[in-house]
Amino acid sequence: MHNETQVMANLAPPPGRPFDLDDGDSYARWRERKLQSQPQSLEDLIVEIGDPRRLTPAEREALTARCQRANMAVYASRVGNEATKDIPLELGRQLGLVRLDSNLGADDDGITSLQVVREGSRGSYIPYTNRPIHWHTDGYYNEPAAQIHGLILHCIHPAAEGGGNALMDHEMAYLLLRDADPEHVRALMAADAMTIPANAVEGQMLRPSRSGPVFSMARDGHLHMRYTKRLRNVIWRDDALTREAVANLVAILDGDSSAIFRATLQVGQGLVCNNVLHDRAGFRNGADPKSTRLLYRARYYDRVAGT
Numbered sequence: 001m002h003n004e005t006q007v008m009a010n011l012a013p014p015p016g017r018p019f020d021l022d023d024g025d026s027y028a029r030w031r032e033r034k035l036q037s038q039p040q041s042l043e044d045l046i047v048e049i050g051d052p053r054r055l056t057p058a059e060r061e062a063l064t065a066r067c068q069r070a071n072m073a074v075y076a077s078r079v080g081n082e083a084t085k086d087i088p089l090e091l092g093r094q095l096g097l098v099r100l101d102s103n104l105g106a107d108d109d110g111i112t113s114l115q116v117v118r119e120g121s122r123g124s125y126i127p128y129t130n131r132p133i134h135w136h137t138d139g140y141y142n143e144p145a146a147q148i149h150g151l152i153l154h155c156i157h158p159a160a161e162g163g164g165n166a167l168m169d170h171e172m173a174y175l176l177l178r179d180a181d182p183e184h185v186r187a188l189m190a191a192d193a194m195t196i197p198a199n200a201v202e203g204q205m206l207r208p209s210r211s212g213p214v215f216s217m218a219r220d221g222h223l224h225m226r227y228t229k230r231l232r233n234v235i236w237r238d239d240a241l242t243r244e245a246v247a248n249l250v251a252i253l254d255g256d257s258s259a260i261f262r263a264t265l266q267v268g269q270g271l272v273c274n275n276v277l278h279d280r281a282g283f284r285n286g287a288d289p290k291s292t293r294l295l296y297r298a299r300y301y302d303r304v305a306g307t
């Protein structure tokens with residue numbers, strides 16, 4: 001932990017607007033630093049902590065430093081399978097994650113229990129089944145003003161088998177795509193690049209259709225990504241460049257990039273991130289609660305503070 005301060009100093013936000021396609025100099029400087037500071041393996045992203053509700057200054061700094069490098073950190077805590085939503089709530093608060101998003105499946109307090117649900121409307125949504133979920137960022141169907149910038153997953157119990165997540169820093173996806181062809185990035189920055197059709201059940205409109213860019217720059221210059229690899233219920237802008245860009249992005253995500261990490265969260269472990277790209281493998285639950293997958297998920301309009 002001795003060099004965390006040094007790592008943080010090295011990763012102060014670069015000047016200029018690296019994600020602006022018209023600012024090539026800023027991009028070149030940012031790109032070099034980004035590649036230099038890339039995690040080499042999942043281990044580089046793991047931080048051992050005691051209680052997520054009460055981080056020590058060193059634990060908080062270690063989590064923040066990893067989010068500065070890779071927009072994500074995986075923590076391994078000592079709270080075991082304690083099932084209280086204070087854990088993600090308090091953890092988030094200490095990291096500047098406070099403005100919670102609520103969604104169709106969220107429990108009343110804005111934290112969602114991700115588990116297999118057989119009854120009710122939630123059972124028809126893939127997150128509440130044991131099926132695999134394609135690459136995506138969270139909340140891609142949210143309205144433009146309510147995009148998700150921060151995400152916490154906290155594991156109470158893993159499945160008996162499977163249920164791991166692939167993780168990729170969305171800034172690395174941007175970098176690889178821009179290196180291959182900046183025009184592909186431009187296509188995916190179009191305001192109508194990706195449309196999610198309305199969600200209507202039995203004639204009742206639950207959510208209107210949402211159009212927006214894949215890559216966008218937040219007002220503070222940070223990169224935001226809104227994406228799903230699913231094929232159904234997504235309408236891509238109908239032109240050749242967009243199709244090529246999407247195919248290129250899919251090739252990156254399905255390829256063997258060293259920027260893709262895989263983790264299966266265990267009891268008491270979790271992910272803190274700036275809504276990076278992720279997927280979920282299918283899984284099989286066991287017969288008892290200890291091998292029945294249960295994760296808490298909190299989505300935020302905020303990024304991790306200081307990143």
Ligand SMILES: [Fe+2]
Pocket residue numbers: 136137138278
């Ligand atoms: Fe997700």
